[in-house]
Amino acid sequence: MMKVEAIVRSEKFEAVKRALEERGFTGMTVYEVRGRGEESGIELEYRGHVIRVDLLPRVKIEVYVEDDRVGEVVEAIMEAAWTGQPGDGRIFVLPVLEAYRIRTRERINSTGPGGSGGPGGRGS
Amino acid sequence: MMKVEAIVRSEKFEAVKRALEERGFTGMTVYEVRGRGEESGIELEYRGHVIRVDLLPRVKIEVYVEDDRVGEVVEAIMEAAWTGQPGDGRIFVLPVLEAYRIRTRERINSTGPGGSGGPGGRGS
Amino acid sequence: MMKVEAIVRSEKFEAVKRALEERGFTGMTVYEVRGRGEESGIELEYRGHVIRVDLLPRVKIEVYVEDDRVGEVVEAIMEAAWTGQPGDGRIFVLPVLEAYRIRTRERINSTGPGGSGGPGGRGS
């Protein structure tokens, strides 16, 4: 199992959610963050002064997903969140060692990190 | 060292905190998120229409813990957060490569990811 | 590529941001969390009662960075966030398997987790 972390524009969040839904990924956890990329924010010129607005609101979406479907999730997000302008965001994939569903108290990941099999057994 | 990420019901947070405390896990970082699982939210029927409330408030709890105590943390959360209803949440375990305590400027993890030993030495 | 997660005092955040900037790390994602460390919070004495304020506001900073620059990031944060008092915070380093920039739709990590090379190829 892996964890996909995507940082996207707030106004693109609905589109991303829909894109994931369409491909059958309903599970997700989201929260609001502030961030900036390599351009180090936006510059506003103002009567000679320049002010740099460096941390802009973004939404962070986390999706835990089986290894073999990571590519689909990344693609869905990438397409839906794209505008082509600076600030579109990033997607990162992290390894997950174990996963549990609290309601059923079962372990739910079939594999360990990196798709290479791993310490976890199939829970359900 | 590993990182345990648990997404639980907001109203269960106090119970989870207590359960962790009781077992000696005082360190934690928490924040509010919104999420949904596989059921893709809750449906409300309303005069013929159905509206789907898909992102419900949850609390995300993060606990960084030595490899050999991960099981205890998972179990404590699992028990305290459980109601048996959809929406109880998930727990994920991620590997941590290095860990530092800022106050003492020391490295604090004894092992690398996945309990397999690793690049980090014991800091204190 | 790796992910550096730092939990620091809210009032130190500006200093940390500056320290990272100075070393050329502009990219970051931040959000507000509440947390406590091993001391399990702060005790306030009050007319005989003691109340324990256990979750204090902190800022969590996430920086995704190439493996070979992790040390620099950790050091920058460590120095800027330090006060020597309990509550200074922690830094953790997690492995990242894949990374993408949405705007250019390219994969941006040169290596997999732990600096050991990995499944990802260089994107740009």
Next chain:
Amino acid sequence: MGELDGAATAWILAATSMVVLMTFGVAFFYGGLVRRKNVASMIALSLISLFIVSIQWAVIGFSLSFAPSMGGVVGGLDYVLLRGIGMEPLEGTSIPGVLYAAFQMAFAAITLAILTSPFAERAKLTGFIAFGLLWTTLVYDPVAHWVWGGGGLHSIVEGLTGATPIDFAGGLVVHTASGFSALAVALVIGPRLGFEESHIPPHSIPLTMIGGALLWFGWFGFNAGSALAADGLAGNALLVTHLAASAGAASWALASWSHGRPGSLGMISGAVAGLVAITPAAGFVGPMDSLVIGALAGLASYKALAWRLDRGLDESLDAWAIHGVSGVLGSILTGVFAREDIGGVPGLLEGNPSLLAAQVVDAVIIIVYSLAVTLAIARLVDGLIGLRVTPTEEYVGIDISQHGEEAYR
């Protein structure tokens, strides 16, 4: 008809506006005390109280309360649709009839708003509206009639005790009736999900404080307006109202201090308790009396709140502990402290025990009536329509489930 007094009219124009604003005060006071998922709903319940009661009042409520009595039980239908209420003063008053009707309308509206407390975070919208219309018609209007409209209650009480009970601005009509009715509703509607397990904390103290500020401000219109004149009695009512609020805030703060820390919510709750308790007394007692009344009210409501929490009773926002308990207390203390040179009626301290007796009997009758009729209405509506949303809707929050809204983004 009376003769129009311009100064009185000027003041009651302002006072009526202030009392209308109080209903929003309740909205924000209560709104801050619930969780963020229910704040729009909590505010909406007060807003709905304001507009449905106002319409009911124009159609029939004013008539049921203030028209010539049908057998002492309720007002007749003479003023239905505000017929005959015009720009001239009604008999015995010196402000325009339309303004008198408007002033009284604002009282009726806020009374239902106070009663939204036990509906907090679980009200089914249709159920609340049905309940509210029935309650205003069957509880508020008759009680207002008995106390202020020339209804028969007072002659009964007078027969029993030898004194006419007094209620300057609605300690019984507004606060006792709504407070005890809240208790009845709480019993029928049941506690919120999760109430037993963990404390449900307020989501915004500043919002509650904004509500408290509007209440304190508006209460001057409420009490000093009840003089229906711009004279010394109105001035006295204003001063004692403010002092009782201050003393209530202080005594609640001290009471909670002895058990822990004095919270800002406690202080504002104590102030409201003081305001409630001085309401029946404002035209009958003096400044020093009002300090005592306010201080006692702060203590009494503090204890009542602690008691209902101990009992596990989810009368969620304490209409009972604050409005009910301090309303009764204030009515009784009016019987103790009333001064002949202020309101023309001597109380116990001036050697007139029968007023105290009248006050007690009056309060008991109104408590019993409110509890009984409200229980019946709540049960009826709960059976027919439902007072409460489903557990899933409650879990998601009333804002989304009943109003389709999210309060904050």
Next chain:
Amino acid sequence: MGELDGAATAWILAATSMVVLMTFGVAFFYGGLVRRKNVASMIALSLISLFIVSIQWAVIGFSLSFAPSMGGVVGGLDYVLLRGIGMEPLEGTSIPGVLYAAFQMAFAAITLAILTSPFAERAKLTGFIAFGLLWTTLVYDPVAHWVWGGGGLHSIVEGLTGATPIDFAGGLVVHTASGFSALAVALVIGPRLGFEESHIPPHSIPLTMIGGALLWFGWFGFNAGSALAADGLAGNALLVTHLAASAGAASWALASWSHGRPGSLGMISGAVAGLVAITPAAGFVGPMDSLVIGALAGLASYKALAWRLDRGLDESLDAWAIHGVSGVLGSILTGVFAREDIGGVPGLLEGNPSLLAAQVVDAVIIIVYSLAVTLAIARLVDGLIGLRVTPTEEYVGIDISQHGEEAYR
């Protein structure tokens, strides 16, 4: 000069204060409806309206509106810098001249505040200030002069229809003018970035409700204050104002209920629609009329809002749908419901069709004038200074880009 009436003065002192507070009501009402990155800006636009219009008013606006007419088009310069306005009443009034000027000033200020709606989340500060000063001078002041200042419009309309149009408290001057001007601005300034793609949700319903509360409260000063006396007419205005608000809230709630859930924002919007519609009528119609007027206004504004959303028109906070549409509707319905025994003028229902005709013609003239002149001003300012920030600034938010502030931490 008239003789000073103390009671009238007492009431108008309070009423003026209340109308000033309404401008803050607009600030918070609008502020809650925008995204958090623009809330300080949205509040600031109303605050700026308040202080620039007030200064303009003292310098020249009062004179352009109320000084003896220059050819019926606009007031002369007799009262420039408030020359000659003192503590004695002006001809035909019974309150101090300074107070009259202050009361009218508050009306001028809130009118521009209402018109900040289409500037929401994209206003360039310099552009707005230039626009605001021009608009107040070229639209508000002449229109106020025509309707209230003895200007020539009314004699023209009277010539056409045989009746003098009536506008008790500014249904046309304040609400229609600002509402239709908002439409014109929206056409020039264009929709917000992202408006077409996704719904832009309000960031704080409680803040909007606080604004709504202050509006409802202040409106009593607005309408009942327009009687310029503390008498039966003022009382009537207060009562019908409240009832129309209630009916508007109820009818909007019902209308939205039939399509989904009745939101708290809908209820308060309906209340404002009712308040707008009763504004021209408040001194001419009775309580039952006001229930009808308010209910129709709630429906009309609800439909208008739906229509402009369908059309993809980003008149962002609905000054047009609420103030414009219900302002016109109320003016017309005044022609229908006016009662001779209340305001001295019979309407259609009392067999006087010419009043209705006069009301319609008056409304049409003011709509056309407002649209045309506002379009011209907006285009001019847009060309010279710019009404709108750059896309980058809009993306970052107006609070940071125009004010250098973050509203919340």
Next chain:
Amino acid sequence: MGELDGAATAWILAATSMVVLMTFGVAFFYGGLVRRKNVASMIALSLISLFIVSIQWAVIGFSLSFAPSMGGVVGGLDYVLLRGIGMEPLEGTSIPGVLYAAFQMAFAAITLAILTSPFAERAKLTGFIAFGLLWTTLVYDPVAHWVWGGGGLHSIVEGLTGATPIDFAGGLVVHTASGFSALAVALVIGPRLGFEESHIPPHSIPLTMIGGALLWFGWFGFNAGSALAADGLAGNALLVTHLAASAGAASWALASWSHGRPGSLGMISGAVAGLVAITPAAGFVGPMDSLVIGALAGLASYKALAWRLDRGLDESLDAWAIHGVSGVLGSILTGVFAREDIGGVPGLLEGNPSLLAAQVVDAVIIIVYSLAVTLAIARLVDGLIGLRVTPTEEYVGIDISQHGEEAYR
């Protein structure tokens, strides 16, 4: 005893309510400016000021301020416990004695609330209460006595300058006294932890704006109420109050614009500076004067704020820069602009330099007295009880450490 004037009473009933609301205005104004961990505390400090000063006032404060003088220094004990204050007017007034006491009480309360500024985010609750009671008794009450209560200061100043100093609504008593006392407290209590290192930003601009709205509104009661009548002078006070606020907002906006962006906080701060400066002048100057006074106040307070920031002085919420500085400025400008035809006293511009001299001397005396006595009280309380929480408590926040509350969830 004077004769009761109904119209004056009607207006002062409303005005007193408005001034009480202002204390909540200060609460929200200040509350928005602190960090979220201290907002409940900041609001509570104003609320505590309101209720402890009100009780003190009823017990002894009114007597110390307004009873027949003890040697010109302070009022005697004739009115202790409000003895002898009844429903009839006091000598020389035409409103009920109880209402006069209530109106003045509201002034005393808000003065201490203004002075909570340097306690922000670090006040120890017990220390603040002790300080507040001492300060009101030893600073406010005597100063009020000197200026308004027939105390001896004015005859001394008159002896020195040949003119009696004037203070219409409390530019010196309320604003100068509290503002300079805030400076003294700031010196004793010391800066907040972290103040030197980084800017401490406000957590909610909307909350501060709500406070500002209530202040602006209430100030009409404050200034126009100080006429103690519903007449032309009250009307003049209302108009000049509004214009000064407008000009202050405008001038602060322009001043900050020349250095960066004009923030909404700057505009509302400028408005408050204008309101402060017109307070002593409101019954003595005309509308055009008030524009000048307001504009100068906006500039002066802007500069004063910048100066205290440069000096690293943590007088946290700028009671000194806004109330202190503009209070003195306004008092002095009253000596410049006073017009005989408005308030009966000519100023410098009408050829009377001695009034200006009297105003300056009066201000200096009150500044020196406030600074000296407040320093002594603050040191005393700091030594005996402590004015400030421990660093740990400060770090955690005053809401939790002093009140056991969290403001938001």
